[in-house]
Amino acid sequence: MDRLPVGHAFASDTEVMNYALSLARRGLGYVEPNPPVGAVLVDAERRLIADGWHTRYGEPHAEVHAISAAGDRATGAQLFVTLEPCCHFGKTPPCADAVIRAGIQQVHVGCLDPAPHVSGGGIQRLKEAGLTVSVGLCGSQAEALIAPFRKLMLTNRPWVHVKWAMTLDGRIATRTGHSKWISGEESRAEVHRLRGRMDAILTGAGTLRADDPQLTARPPGPRVPVRIIVDRDGSSLSLQHALVRTLDEAPVILCVRETPDDYHRVRLEEAGVEVLAFIGDSRSGQIHRLLEELGRRKQTHVLVEAGAGLMGTLFDAALVDEVHAFVAPKMIGGTDAMPPVGGLGLAEIPAAASLTNRTVRFFGEDVLISGHVKRG
Template sequence: MLSAMVSDEQKKIYMLSALRLAKKALDKTYPNPMVGAVIVKNGKIIGKGYHVKAGANHAEVAAIKSAGNNCRSSEMFVTLEPCAHYGKTPPCVNAVIESGIKKVFIAMKDPNPIVSGRGIKILKNAGIEVETGICEDLACQLNAKYIKFITDKMPYVTGKIAESLDGKTSARDKSSKWITDKKTRELSKKSRALFDAILVGINTVLKDNPTLLPLDAKKINNRYIFRRVIVDSKARISLDSNLVKSAGISPIIIATTDLAPLARSRKISSLAGVEILKFKNKNGRVPLKELLKKLAEMGMVNILAEGGAELLGSLVDERLIDEWMIYIAPKIIGGRDSAVKGLGVQNIHSAINLTDIKIKKIGNDFLIQGKTCLPA
């Protein structure tokens, strides 16, 4: 059989090709995961495809169409278990079976309980061989945000900091413009377009009066809905703020509590493009885990927490940040204030480490990215 002749190294090469295809759809498949597929026959790739956007052909169907009528007795390498349910498109397993593909190599099972294991079972019942686990770790990394959203019903949260080399975000006079260079700031603003929502605390809003829009605000019109979420326990946001003024471009969500004056909350919620989410206060604050759960219920998968230090500290204290983007300028500012406040860890052994670290030089500045690794 052809599949018996495929070495482990060849399987990895073909699956890596499928993973590269999947990455082409970064930030375009919401609410679906990124998926890529290649079809191999007689040692050659005869078909390629990836899920371009929600509602478009899934990767398996795109690859089959790419291969034409040449799929019989071929093998498919796909980064995620083929779906077995009707959504915006028919089940992918149907197309795989009808194509005559003889074996399917799958990087990972779908964590979605609607499909997990069902697609594999249907393929096997149709006489198609199935092998799973090729490059599984890479496939999980690719769709980490989707996996958390599906399994935990929580959004994937990335914490963002722009700081000096000694971890400061402002000088003694509270000035912070600008710690990082223009090129760094532009890259930071551009990255906002990769997220479903930006999360900030009210102190940041009152101090900086930001818009929190991506560098090119027009790009958000090509996405679903990009939101800006303000953690504001007493509804202190100014009705003349840049955020409120730009609510027609991108909706604003004010997360507040029962401490906010009722008349004030009503006035804010009456504004076009502004929504109030009210919670019972927790020690005078918005309960962040409840807020994130609510945002997930509203369909937000991927959230960027931009600060300030109090909000980031609270998120860290509750272990709610999954990944970090830390922009560092080679400057020493000194002073006591930290970029991340909160209670802090009890001891060094309790410190939160970062894994899968990537370091990028941007002019004179640096960007450090890494995933949160909680102590055992």
Template sequence: MEAIFTHQDHVYMARAIALAKKGRYTTDPNPCVGCVIVRFDEGDAENGRVVGEGYHEKAGEPHAEVFALEAAGEAAFGATAYVSLEPCSHTGRTGPCCEALARAGVARVVVAMVDPNPQVAGRGIEHLRQAGARVEVGLLEAQARALNPGFVSRMQGGRPFVRLKMAMSLDGRTAMGSGESQWITGPDARRQVQRLRARSSAILSGVESIILDDARLTVRAEQLGLDNARAVARRQPLRVIMDSTLRLPLAAACLQEPGRTLVITTEAHSEEKRQKLEAAGAIIHVMPAVKAGRVSLTDMLGFLAREYDINEVLVETGATLAGALLDAGLVDELQLFVAPTLLGGEARPLFALPGLTEMAHQKRLDIQDIRAVGSDWRIIATPREPQTGDAAGV
């Protein structure tokens, strides 16, 4: 029978989701999770009292339920727990949360969504039910899924969630014909980009963009505008460079920064250059060339999910790789920062999308959000078309 949730249930689950968001920049590769424990007087489902709450703060540290149970103490017995994600049932770096809730004697557990991790996938819910708890699932599920798009994508689809970030002028240009692009947008937009980097597991770029901009692809504490900016910046996303023929300069700034730089390439390059790049700090991964001497973008994303536990990829690149990802149906979300300026017809376009010769071929987007960011505008959009196939990298 479908569960019937009260107004108070909605209030407390919303609080659990709000708590989960506090771990957005620090839990990777784990999901963000929040938990609220509430006591209701007998026969009164409308006047609850919060006795404990918590959220998963950092990978390797206690989960949300543990913090909430510690705060609640003996008051957890007979209480209701609201959890934004199914309590885990397996032992990793921490113990199973479903067992902790059962030991505490929690009488009712409201779960926003089933854990997509095959190691859990309903086992935590079943354990709680076997222990005598009443478990109800599905409250604010859409909001809970939106907390962890990358974790859900990796667990269910075997690839990361791909977010494409582009900065452009009003006439849809990203750089001058020479490649000069700093800065199109203002400091407020750049602060938002830093936060996108901070929440991402990896930043993906093409070698041509690195050659032109010498981008560091790092999270910079001084630009985040967060109270815990220094702690957030200590976890640098994996930098991933698509470079089929190893053109990455040995003195590239991304090789000098903290964290790891992974170069995806093919066999079509000099072994001497490979050794020099490795000596400079790069991790070189060779993949088969499938099209025009380039690697499969689908296979590359699967590799990142499988070998590096990458949940969210932020793509910061030029028109060629951006267009290839979009054309292959591998972009889940676009964040377009639009500056009130014009760069002219000789400037570089947003996407390279060859073959669009008729209106029937156009790439339609659904706008999810538009808002001012300082003197610029941010558009969040999702591709309307389903996947159309694979494409190759650069």
């Protein structure tokens, strides 16, 4: 949604909060590991006074941007904020105090902050100061927006996105393994935008062997994601691969579950590749340990761009949080042509995973279906 001019009259409270949510989304990729937040100040007739969003990690929060843009006009205003104002000193002073000092009368909050040291505390502080506070306006959208932050905060693990491009008849490659290109240019540009707001991009040894991908965001986005190869023993990655040749653009991690050849490992490490070895783990154990490690590094968003092998491990172990499936109007057939997800799969349809917070968008001729995974 475009930025609205001061004085714009909103028709309802829901419309104001939807605008605040759209502002919050502008922070995606810039604010992590903080949550994206948007704030809007309106007068009694719901006319826009000022707005703001959390623009970058370590910088002022959304409420503070809106309040300072409003100046004296914040007195007596209503604040719509997608997430509960904080009540603690972090990188910046508590926003709840700034809201009180500004003379705001009424606060509409999208959802509570899941951080144990905040949850409910910001609301309480506002109520104690005599402000009228309501929680839950556009609550499910507000919750969905901070779901990755919530997951990292509560489980110390990143939010796992998976992306694939498939034909209308459900294949991600032909029977010979050829997959360039199933989706069109517009879709591929969207994938690069998605990559540019991730902390890590993950692929499997099969995709490395078939496609020799770079897995960089082109053009670059707000973040430079680390590129991670999941392999059995590391023998699939060589110094000649595009990932290694582009090490000056973004780091590379090789994740193995069997001891790699010493000479090979040293050569990769000397070239700048980090090797993470989870020796003796199963396929799913290897991914669990990798996600734990990425969580320890405060990574919020991981994107998997792999073939059916790695996707199968992820779905069988219920490790996927969000799907981005591009569907191209092409048909290639072939019993041996690969589907997006392999692994063991499910025995019964009622157990199927489905999508919530679904969106359907067109990119050229392709359709992108995205959503959060709801386990059956």
